[in-house]
Amino acid sequence: MIMFVVATIAVIVAIVIALARAILGPSLYDRVLAGNAVGTKTILLLGLMGFLTGRPEFLDIALLYALMNFIATIAILKFFAYRTMSPQMRDMSPRLGNGNHDGGADG
């Protein structure tokens, strides 16, 4: 039991940190990355929670999460790369964005 507790605490701490990165930004891609990281950690958290409650059959939902996380990330990035959800708009290449996107040494 104690190992599940330790791992759960670790995963929750990791979620907190990733959430901080999602809030701090600074660039959009950082947010997508943080969102993706939170998704991965939620999958782990779900598995751990199943073991904590003694009902690990609920792993199905972790599987679904893995799928959804992937699909959401790909959809978001399609949105950035092509600025559209439909392939017909592919020719509209987005303008080069070039702000000051370095986040400083320690974010």
Place this chain on the structure above:
Amino acid sequence: MDNVIHYASLFLFAAGSFFVITGALGLLRFPDFYTRMHASGVTDTLGADLILWGMILQADGDWLLIAKLLIIMLFLMFTSPVSTHSIAHAAWVGGLNPLLGKELKHHDIAPDRDETKAPVEMPGGEEQNKGGAA
């Protein structure tokens, strides 16, 4: 035998937790987007896998459970590089420049886009001053 499995999974959980925290810390500490991406990879690969292996050892030979855990692991193995690559690719074609070299200097090497066409807002920056407020 039971003891061996117990200690092995204890070790796997400890190591997995360490790597999950490491990945998250890297996500916070590293200086720019491209380097943070590597840190997030640590969580996705080794951290998640170690914890999942630990769970497999704890599954008490319930092979349906083991199969599900293995499928999750395999799925993470296949999807996480694809998501990481597509984030990196989107940032790259969106013109986000990486910090390179020991001095972590900006290098203006990201591919140029046609600036007259389809203007959109900056993919990067913008909320530079937001960090303190949030």
Place this chain on the structure above:
Amino acid sequence: MVKFLISIAGRFIVLSLALMGIWLLLSGYFDKTTLLVFGIFSALFCAWLTLHMGILDDDSVPLSVMPGIFFYWLWLFIEIGKSNFTVAMKVWSPKMSLSPQMIRVKARQVSDSGKATFANSITLTPGTVSVDLLGEDILIHALTEDLADVGAIEDMGRKVCRVEGTRHEKAQGKAEQGGGT
């Protein structure tokens, strides 16, 4: 036998069986006749859809790389472990002496799935992420100079070529040509 397995009919049968197996694993019911019939029906239907859409090729059911790819994955797991330690040390070291690099590596794989395997392997090993794929060039962002080891990455590429080589003989030759760079 092998020839049959990599034909369309063989792929169809293998895909249906695999889908049915996954269905059984995820549902966990083996004695409910109604559910089993539905499961068989959905597996066959999905396999038929794949056939109908014309994507039942060797990329979607990669039977020809089957034995070799598992050894490659085993090797890859070890590589992932090693490079994870490097990145983890960078994260915890107080000074974080990073020196990110952008490098280019040739992807000499013949098939798209081979190239994807190579690029994904690069991304899976922490410290290197494939950023762009232009023709045969993979653009890689590496975390430090040590990790930006072109030789090691091309070695990985050769391994992918070898796995793939069971069906594309010329990949071998191509890989050896560019091995020295």
Place this chain on the structure above:
Amino acid sequence: MNDPVSFATEFHPSSSPIFFVELAILTLLVITSIAMLRMRRLFGVVMLSGIYSFLSAAFFVALDAVDVAFTEAAVGAGISTVLMLSAMLLTARREKPYAPGHAALAAVVCVIVGGALIYATLDAPPYGDAAAPANSYVGQAYVERSAVEISMPNIVTTVLASYRGFDTMGEVAVIFTAGLAVMLLLGIGSDRGGKDVRDVPRMVGREEDGPGLGEKPTLDDGGKSPSPKGGAS
């Protein structure tokens, strides 16, 4: 409520680790929603709402509501992110500054509605109470009889697909129609739709309220944008 046997404490003793997991997730949900409120960049809000649905679905699992969690994961984290991004293609990327008067009004409405909801939960039976109405009348009959009558192992499935079959069929028809309508409106899969989406916003040029695709290519907008969020922070 005044039941001598408190099922809530029996199922969820506050010393149980899952209780702390729930607490942690709830805290994270609060933090996420405050961050969403304070953020003016709509993309960031979409990203955070994706994170929010992931976390809240995890919370549903902690509460043993797995079917709700399934729906939340599929709809909240998957589809709605995509839909909101598609909507952002047609509208602005940044929230307009709001008038303070409206904020006060909204706060009053929120407090009243929230208070009413909290007041309503006071009457709800404790968590996991076997004598609660949801568990005693029809629910019990479903639990007892579905295995015999329908011979499907999953009770939720039997209720949805058999006992409430007509209801479900109607729901599916409605959702299918709605989905078709959305696809027609967005023009997904058609050549014309995509072009229309690009052409219309180009007419408008302003930065804050102009549609994202029509924004003027202001080069140095990057770090020091004089946009509404400056005022908010």
